[in-house]
Amino acid sequence: GNSVTQMEGPVTLSEEAFLTINCTYTATGYPSLFWYVQYPGEGLQLLLKATKADDKGSNKGFEATYRKETTSFHLEKGSVQVSDSAVYFCALNSGGYQKVTFGTGTKLQVIP
């Protein structure tokens, strides 16, 4: 079956540091890949996505590139802010019924 593995947290960074959250996946076919972000007390919201190999998704300074050869979709940001503190989920959708498989989430804490 499909699976998503992302690095365990929490990840603690100082403001303006570089962020990488690793995500690798196992799936049949050609999945679409997503990063969602969950702020405290809220539901998940889409951060970015990529639908085919070598696509780069980007939003709010975050980027991730769909790497089929390494089955990865790592999230990066060049300079994090305190407001980026949240839980980040990597996810994929490869089925005809849009059943999404989520990773376990990585909590990011950015300190001033």
Added chain:
Amino acid sequence: DADVTQTPRNRITKTGKRIMLECSQTKGHDRMYWYRQDPGLGLRLIYYSFDVKDINKGEISDGYSVSRQAQAKFSLSLESAIPNQTALYFCATSDGGSLGQPQHFGDGTRLSIL
């Protein structure tokens, strides 16, 4: 107003009680989902529905049931609640058509069963 609304936001109840969590959406999406979130386990799918007449079990449906009352409404019931059903529950919707369509989540219901 939120596109996906869950009620209640918080609920504390006792073992053995019947509980209903409600979800309504204004996005016009046909597809609706219920997930539970537990620390360290991510999100796990309980039930999903692709239209009013279509209901499907997810990976952890035991102890739960659902009702799709209308395109915009999808409720989750715990017939006889037990403490290990204490969790954060999310409703989500999506538009069909391609694998690239994201899911849209409500703000969740925090359920505690004593």
